[in-house]
Structure formats: structure tokens, C-alpha cells
Amino acid sequence: MTRIGSSDLDVLPLSLGGNVFGWTADRDTSFAVLDAFVDGGGDFIDTADSYSSWVAGNEGGESETIVGEWLASRKPAGIVVATKVSQHPQFRGLSAGNIRKAAEASLMRLGVDELDLYYAHFDDETVPLEETVAAFGQLVADGQVRHVAVSNYSADRIREWIEIARRTGAAVPVAVQPHYNLVHRNEVEEAIIPVAEEFGLGLVPYYSLASGFLTGKYRSTDAAGQASPRAQGAAKYATEAGLRIIDALEEIGDAHGESIAATSLAWLRAQPTVVAPIASARSVEQVPDLLAGARLELSPEEVAVLDQVSEWSPAQA
Template identity: 85%
Template sequence: MTRIGTSDLNVFPLSLGGNVFGWTADRDASFAVLDAFVAGGGDFLDTADSYSSWVPGNSGGESETIIGEWLASRRPSDVVVATKVSQHPDFRGLSGANVRKAAEASLARLGVDAIDLYYAHFDDESVPLEETVAAFGQLVTDGLVGHVAVSNYTAERIREWVGIADRLGVARPVAVQPHYNLVHRNVVEETIIPVAQEFGLVLVPYYSLASGFLTGKYRSTDAAGQESPRAQGAAKYATDAGLRIIDALEEIGQNHGASIAATSLAWLRAQPTVAAPIASARTVEQVPDLLAGARLELTADEVEQLNRVSEWTPAQA
């Protein structure tokens, strides 16, 4: 188990991503994945109010609804649910009033009394940051949210948020959710990790497996021809440099009887301030690798080998 920053949340060191629920995994498939994850020891779920509004026929909130129905059906004990605000088509932005309405809508879809971890999904510079910070703080004071977090924020804005929270006497963020993995390191390591260390925050990285590239599924520079929803995101990493990372992951994984995906997640967990990488599964068969990645401990030499082979990979947006 690992603690989420200065909070009272102790979680399994991998978060199951809910972005696929209502998208590439329908309700039944999502239930099966959630069942397998919890049966394997998982207890940390990540979603957002906007998932999966980009799917034709969807309007946003589908992932939260599926998770809420699963929670009501299974009534698991001690499952920690994180969700996010700012991108739902009906609740865009981070004005104080919007944050409140969006949180109430998420609570209704999830069917819970309080959101354990509530993220500002993307920074909204059209709203004074003090207004947003105060709104999040009020949600904590009112018991609708357990803890505050931020996603896709720059180090400067995180520092500013913490300063405002302290001045207002409201809850500080306890976690940061950045895009971070073996093929996307530079910005996080140079700017986000130092500010997390400064304020006792932890990282809960998304795109931990680089849209599937770090599973080893794409083993040639010819991956651009793939047509699945996630393949297009992974194809850009299938360069000579990216494939050298896959080869190193495979070699190290073989030493542990572990997959490329599990080894990649283990590297991420070994990085400073990282608490629980986020990874999604659209089928039950994909869950064991995620669970293994939360338990695999690499040696210092293995971590350093992966650091070296990925050091000069350009960061991709």
C-alpha cells in the first residue's frame, strides 16, 4: 500500500483508469475488469466527469455512471475513487459555481457521499485561481470531497495553488496527475517532481503505458498503420529510440518473469514522488499485467538501465 501525499488515503500502488469504460469497454466488460482488479488486490479507481464524451452518442459521465453502478452492485469495501472536473460538455471550466455543480453531478453518477480525490482536470486561466481554490476548499469543508488534487498543471501554477490555499486556510492539493512514462519524461522530471517534493505531493501519472506502446505490442517502426482507437496514440513512439526502450524492458522483465508492461509500470513506480501509475484495461485478460506492475520491484541497476536507454527520447505532447 502507498499513501497519497499528506492524505489519509492508503492505496494499492496502481490506479485502474476508467477512461475506457463506456468507450472501448461496454458495461459488462467494465464490470468484469473492475471485478478482476479488486479480486487481485486493487482498490484505486481513476475517472473523470468527461469520460467518454468524445464517443459518438455519448454525452459525458458514462465512465462515472458505470463505476457507480458497479459500486452499488458489488459494494466493495475501501475502494478509493478519484474523478475530475473541467471538461464535461455541460460543466466546462473551473469557475466556483461550475466546480460545485460538476461535483454534485459526479456524486450522483457515482452514487457516493463523497469523492475521495477530486482533480482540477485542466487549468482554466480564464478564472481567477483564487476562485477555483476556494471552491475546491469549500467542497472539502462541506464533506463532498475528501482531498484535492490537480491534473495537467504547470509547476508554477501548482505552487501558486498551494500558496493561495494556505492563505485562504483551505485544503492543499495532495496529488498531481501528469502525463509521465518512459517515453515522456523530461518536463515532469525537470519541473513537476521538484515541486511535488517541495510540498509533499505525490504523482499519479496517466498515459503510464504510452497508449499501449509500453506493452510491447508495437515492435517495429511500421506501427503507424494500426487503426485501433489507441494505436494511433502509440504509433508515434515506435521510433528506433522507442524500440530500444522496449528491448530493454523485455530483457529486464525476463529476469523477473514479468511482462514488458509490468516492467514499465515498475520503473514508473520507482521514480521519486510517484505513488500509483494509472493504467487501463478493456478486457479481463489485461488486468494481471497491471497488478503485476504494482508488485514488481526492480533493482537500482535495472532502474538506471531504463533511465539511460530512455534519457534522450524527446518528450511528446
């Protein structure tokens, strides 16, 4: 178990991504994936109020609704659910009134009295940050949110949020959710991790498997014939440099009897401040590899090999 930043939330170091629920995984499949995740020791679920508004016929909130129905059906103990605000078609932005309405809608869909971890999904510079910080703080004070967090914020804006929260007595963020994986390192390592280290924030990276590329499924830049909606996004990484990373992951994983995906997640967990990588599963069969990634411990030498093979510089781009 690992603790999320300075919070009182202890979780298995893997977060099950809910972005596929109501999209590439229907309700029954989503229930089966959630069951397999919890049966395997998982206890941390990540979703957002906007999932999956991009699907034709959806309105947003489908993922939260599925998670809420699953919670009501299974009544599991000790599950931590994180959700987010700012991108739902009916609740865009981070004004105080919008945050309040969006949080209440999320509470209703999830069927819970309190949101364990509530993220500002994307920065909204049209609203004074003082207003946003105060609105999140009020939700905590009112008992509707347990802990606040930020996602897709720059290092400067994270610093500013924390300074405002400390000055005004509002709840201070405990986590930050950036795009971070073996093929997308520099920005996070150069700017976000130093802030997380300074303020005791836990990193909960999304796109941990680079839209599936870091499972080893895509060995070509040609995504033709791939049924997955994410295939094009994953296949773009299948460059010479990207495939060297896959080869290194495969070699290290084989030495442990684990998959490329599990090894990639284990590398992320070994990075400073990382608490729990987020990874999603469209089927029950994908869940064991994700759970293995929460338990696989790489040696410092293995981490160094992956650090080196994934190192990026402009000359290599």
C-alpha cells in the same frame, strides 16, 4: 500499500484507469475488469466526468456511471475513487459555480456521498485561481470532497495554488496527475517532481504505458490493421529509440518472469514521489499484468538501465 501524498488514502500502488469504460469497454466488460482488479488486490480507480464524451452518442459521465453502478452492485470495501472536473461538455471550466454543479453531478453518477480525490482536470486561466481554490476548499468543508488534487498544471501554477490555499485556509492539494512514462520524461522530471517533493504531493501519472506502446505490442510505426482507437498514438513511439526502450524492458522483465507492461509500471513506481501509475484495461486478460506492475520491485541497477536507455536530449530527437 502506499499513501497518496499527505492524505489519509492508502492504496495499492496502481490506479485502474476508467477512461475506457463506456468507450472501448462496454458495461459488462468494464464490470468484469473492475471485478478482476479488485479480486487481485486493486483498490484505486481513476475516472473523470468527461469520460467518454468524445465517443459518438455519448454525453460525458459514462465512465462515472459505470463505476457507480459497479460500486452499487458489488459494494466493495475500501475502494478509493478519483474523478475530475473542467472538461465535461455541460460543465466546462473551473468557475466556482461550475465546480459545485459538476461535483454534485459526479456524486450522483458515482452514487457516493463524498468524492475521495477530486482533481482540477486542466488549468482554467480564464477564472481567477483564488476562485477555483476556494471552490475546491468549500467542497471539502462541506463534506462532499475528501481531498483535492490537480492534473495537467504547470509547476508555477501548482505553487500558486498551494500558496493561495495556505494563505486562505483552503484545502491544499495532495496529488498531481501528469503525463509521465518512459517515453515522456523530461517535463515532469525537470519541473513537476521538484514541486511534488517540496510540497509532499503524490504523483499519479497518466499515459503510464504510452497508449499501449510500453506493453511491447507496437514494434512498428505502421498502425495499419490495428483495431484499437489508440493504436496510432502508440505506434508513433516505435522509433529506433523507442524500440531500444522496449528491448530493455523485455530483457529486464524476462529476468523477473514479468511482462514489458509490468516492468514499465515498476520503473514508474521507482521514480521520486510517484504513488500509483494509472493504467487502463480493455479486457480482463490485461489486468494481471497491470497488477504485477504494482508489486514488481526493480533493482537500482535495473532502474538505472531504463533511465539511461530512455534518456532524451535534443540531439536524439
